[in-house]
Amino acid sequence: MFINYKLSGISFPANYCYCIMEYNFHTIEKKWQKYWKENQTYRADNDSAKEKYYVLDMFPYPSGAGLHVGHPLGYIASDIYARYKRLTGFNVLHPMGYDSFGLPAEQYAIQTGQHPSITTEENIARYRQQLDNIGFSFDWSREVRTSDPSYYKWTQWIFIQLFNSWYNSSTDKAEDISTLIATFESSGNKDVKAVHSHDWHFTAHDWKSFDEKTKAEILLNYRLSYISEAMVNWCPALGTVLANDEVKDGVSERGGYPVERKEMKQWSMRITAYAQRLLEGLDNIDWPDSLKEQQRNWIGRSDGAEVRFKIAHSDLELEIFTTRPDTIFGATYMTLAPEHEYVDIITTSDYRNEVNSYVIESKNRTERERMAEVKNITGIFTGAYAIHPFSGNKIPIWVGDYVLAGYGTGAVMAVPAHDSRDYAFAKHFNLPIEEVVSGGDITHESYDAKEGKLVNSDFLNGLEVKQAIKKAIEQIEAKGIGKGKVNFRLRDAVFGRQSYWGEPIPIYYKDGIAHAVEERDLPIVLPDVDKYLPTEDGEPPLARAKDWSYKGHPLETTTMPGWAGSSWYFLRYMDANNDSEFASKKALGYWKNVDLYLGGAEHATGHLLYVRFWTKFLFDRGFISVEEPAKKLINQGMIQGRSNFVYRIKDSNKFVSFGLKDQYEYSQLNVDVNIVESDVLDINAFKVWREEYKHAEFVLEDGKYICGNEVEKMSKSKWNVVSPDLMIDKYGADCLRLYEMFLGPLELSKPWNTNGITGTSGFIRKLWKLYHKHPEPGKDLVFEVTDEEPTKAEYKALHKTIKKVKEDIEKFSFNTSVSTFMICVNELTDLKCNKKKILEPLTILVSPYAPHIAEELWQLLGNKESVTKATFPEFKEEYLVESEFAYPISLNGKTKFNLALSLALTKEEVEKEVLASADMQRILNGQSPKKMIVVLGKIVNVVV
RNA sequence: GCUCGGGUGGUGGAACUGGUAGACACGCAGGACUUAAAAUCCUGUUCCCGUUGAGGGAGUGCGGGUUCGAUUCCCGCCCCGAGUACCA
Incomplete structure (x- = not known):
């Protein structure tokens, strides 16, 4: 039997016929959810003598599709951990909120004209209900919504702090812009070491003579949030710019629309100021290695040198960046990025036409084309030459789009023998290749390894690469043609978006100069607009707002x-x-930072880098006392969807079953997985699913319509979304919680399938039965536990469980603790144990995983307060002490039989017993053992 | 290409610092209960040979190595997944 809830609107009956006398999760789960809400059970106190513990989930974007079964995976895990921490005496902060600004709501608003806040509100209500159904221990009194003015007031406030700060490289931290201005006034900028955009040199006198506008423009080059003319990722389809981490494979991450490079005036964040600290900080936090590695790659530190090459017949010098200054004698040509400012200047008249058309051509290629054609080598000679600073040789200067304008200096010294890209270029254009590091065979490929001895390199000859790099830099510096230099791949983050549904940037323009809004006038509330689209002349939607001004500007x-x-x-x-501060000093000082952060790995180079950046900034400016947002982070795996397909025969309304489809010409269509059970389509449900299928016909196999299937990402458009609501309705929240944990290790990604859920469902029923009198057929279960003293076996079953569950939770191995519970309940059932001294601690153990049933049992056991206020049971070794051990006896490492022996025996005694045993005699069959290994309490191995 | 994970029964997955491989659960098979079905309970279930309940052999992607003993450590290879992509 299968009921299609969604379509029929029928909810599943509260009781199966057998359920009357069993555990009724429907009423009991609702009862406790109500109790928790009314009693504010999970409210965290900012004023506590207890040690704090902060468990945080990455908050969701409330999408219209609602939660699917994949979302709660991490929430369940963190909830278990939060509950466990409460039971072990911590004051736990476990909040939840919504990342409620975002594109989907805006897209919907564009289509319907409905204000995005309405959609957002509705979606949040749905999320909240779904979350409540699962029984999470969130402190909802602390809910945040990023789109709420009372929240984004402080997002704007932080923006202003960034605007009013600069990065002082001497003190290695962000400081108030006033300290910079003071320095400019007293000594100009010659002694200022700062992370900034352009090099100017001015004296104190110059500074004082500048007009306001010039001063403002200079300061913008130092501010940590700044506006500048910059190359941005422009996405015409979305009508906005995107940050680097929002672009994947040359298309937008959301929607997959093409992205172009475009020069625009844009607000940006000077995250590059923090590159080194973001890198170093990774060593002190307990985050997954793969995630740290991704951040390291994204930051992309490379150590090398900047070297200036003289250009022949010119006063110009070409500056390049290289990580391999040791190979400088192998530089046989130079390459400039097409965008490099020198291209136009140095190109000789003979080559001008060709170079011009090459530059135009490469500018017109989109990022995507450029990426797709990586293997396609293009470039052109400029006619100009550089002078090698050591050999004095003339080396040709080329233009090639394999050199990126945005990295280093946009120019390279090409060393084809030891760089694969230069090698490919040199081979293609027949340029000389000269070996300077021994160890490879440069007739076949470049030798890029940083190993080997230098050759053909004058003063570097004979040195190992590492020493040669050092020596080369020394010589370069001594000659005054360059210096050692560290470069980062990390770019400043583009911060402005040409869209409506986001925080307004609290900046106004007076005489064309950007000024921050006064703090006391925050928040700058998002205005109403007539349409959520750009204006006719391409201004962002906010330009449509009436009177979008501040103090007349x-x-x-x-x-x-x-x-x-x-x-x-x-x-x-x-x-x-708090409406007077983003958080009070006291609260910040108590909670400090997140102890455990759970979320998906897809945020590695976006959110997780930015949150570290802002944390470091707020730390520098003295607002908070920690430098990292989260001490420990775990990435939960993704739950994928399992899609089902039907096959429509071409030009008909007839559908053919999976096994017979190849006899026809057909098209494959996604079908709602909720009307398919074990790949068998519910034909009647299918007919009512959509109007056009009302009169559909079917070609069946064995009387059934079999659907095809595939594992895909869970999404609305693929009709493979399984909602937790259905599962909860059918099995209960505790069961869903246990099942999601039981599925496998938290970090693992896996397709959702409900095949095993009856296992955890059975476990819950068995657990319930333990506390009840033996059921009489047809009668309700009657609660009954005794005060009798448990047997040794019962104590052992309990304490084994305490030990294992504690260890498992502490290493986030939730799947194995569910197994442990099952083993424990199976054992206690076999022992017919209904003793309070066993069952009461067991209730506490189970409560983080299955809080509803635990609360009910806890109450039945006679407790007045919530089980969440209980204390996690203490493990006692004494219950596990054994006097005997069944030694596995192996022959040459292969186990043959078990032999129970006293643990008091010495090695020699064990040896004797084993040899004397009948089984050993039979196996040896007259042979004498060569050697015997005895590990007391573990194993005996006999070698023949 | 590079970086990081990972390959264990029909399936999801266990196995602590090298020490009884396959816990737990699903599925499957057989049985009990039932007019019947569902549910529940019991038994079996890595594979192969053999069989009365004997016993034997193989086995953690493949090939080597270290060891009394390897899913675990080392070397080489194959496959899968994730991230990244001309960063000089």
Whole structure:
């Protein structure tokens, strides 16, 4: 039997016929959810003598599709951990909220004209209900929503702090812009070491003579949030710019639309100032190695040198960056990025036409084309030459689009013998290749390894690569033609978005100069607009707002990106309802940072990098006392969907079953997995699923319509979304919680399938029965536990479980603790144990995993307070002590039989007993053992 | 290409610092209960040979190595997944 809930609107009957006398999860789960809400059971106190523990989930974007069974995986795990920490005496902060600004709501608003806040509100209500159904221990009094003005007031406030700060490289931290201005006034900028955009040199006198506008423009080059003319990822389809981490394979991450490079005036965040600290900080946090590695690659530190090459017949010098200064004698040509400013200047008249058309051509290629054609080598000679600083040789200067304008200096010294890209280029254009490091065979390929001795390299000859790099830099510096230099791949983050549904940037323009809004005037509330689209002349939607101004001056019209609100929300939870500060000093000082952060790995180079950046910034400016947002982080795996397909015969309304489809010409269509059971289609449900299928016909096999299937990402459009609501309705929240954990290790990705859920469902019933009198057929179960003293075996079953579950939770191995519970309940059932001294601690053990049934049992056991206030049972070794052990006896490492022996025996005695045993005699069959290994309490191995 | 994970029954997965491989659960098979079905309970279930309940052999992707003993450690290879992509 299968009921299609969604379509029929029928909810599953509260009781199966057998359920009357069994555990009724429907009423009991609702009862406790109500109790927790009314008693504010999970409210965390900011004023506690207890040690704090902060468990945080990455908050969701409330999408219209609602939660699917994949979302709660991490929430369940963190909830178990939070509950466990409470039971072990911690004051636990476990909040939840919504990342509620975002593109889907805006897209919907564009289509329907409905304000995105309405959609958002509805979606949040649905999420909340779904979350409540699962029985999470969130402290909802601290809920945050990034789109709420009381929240984004502080997002804007932080933006202003960034705007009013600069990065002092001497003190290695962010400081108030006033300290920079003071320095400019006293000594100009010659002694200022800062992370900034352009090099100017001015004296104190110059500074004082500059007009306001010039001063403002200079300061913008130092501010940590700044506006500049920059190359951005422009996505015409979305009508906005995107940050680097929002672009995947040359298309937008959301929607998959093409992205172009475009020069635009844009607000950006000077995250590059923190590159080194973001890198170093990784060593001190307990995050997955793969995630740290991704951040390291994204930051992309490379150590090398900047070297200036003189250009022949010119006063110009070409500056290049290289990580291999040791190979400088192998530089046989130079390559400039097509965008390099020198291209135009140095190209000789003979080559000008060709170079010009090459540059235009490569500028017109989109990022995507450029990526797709990586193997396609293009380039052109400029006619100009550089002078090798050591050999004095003339080396040709080329233009090639394999050199990126945005990295290093946009120019390279090409060493084809030891760089595969230069090698490919040199081979293609027949340029000389000269070996300077021995160890490879450069006639076949470049030798890129940093191993070997230098050859053909004058003063570097004979040195190992490492020493040669050092020596080369020394010589370069001595000659005054360059210096050692560290480069980062990390770019400043584009911060402005040409969309509506985001935080307004609190900036206004007076005489064309950007000014921050006064803090006391925050928040700058998102205005109403007539349409959520750009204006006719391409201005962002906010330009449509009436009177979008501040003190008579125009306000910025771009809004903040999705990651703005999520870059500091962990702090807001600490004091979520504070309207005079983003959080009080006291709350910040108590909760400090997140102890355990759970979420998906897809945020590695986005959110998780930005939140670290903002945390370091707030730390520098003295607002918080920690430098990292989360001490420990775990990535939960993704739950994939399992899609089902039907096959429509071409030009008909007839559908052919999976096994017979190849006899026809057909098209494959996704079908709602909720009307398919074990790949068999519910034909009647299918007919009512969509109007056009009302009169559908079928070609069946064995009287059934079999669907095809495939594992895909769970999404609305693929009709493979399984909602937790259905599972809860059918099996209960505790069962869903246990099952999601039982599925396998938390970090693992796996397709959702409900095949095994009857296992955890059976476990819950067995657990319930333990506390009840033996059932009489047809009668209700009657609660009954005794005060009798448990047997040794019963104590052992309990304490084994305490030990294992504690260890498992502490290493986040939730799947194995579910097994442990099953083993324990199986054993206690066999022992017919109904003793309070066993069952009461067991209730506490189970409560983090299955809180509803645990609360009910806890109450039945006579407790007045919630089980969440109990204390996690203490493990006592004494119950596990054994006097005997069944030794596995193996022959040459292969186990043959078991022999129970006293643990008091010495090695020699064990040896004797084993040899004397009948089984051993039979196996040896007259042979004498060569050697015997006895590991007391573990194993005996006999070698023949 | 590079980086990081991972390959264990029909399936999801266990196995602590090298020490009884396959826990637990699903599925499957047989049985009990039932007019019947569902549910529940019991038994079996890595594979192969053999069999009364004997016993034997193989086995953790493949090939080697270290060891009394290897899923676990080392070397080489194959396959799968994730991330990244001209970063000089």
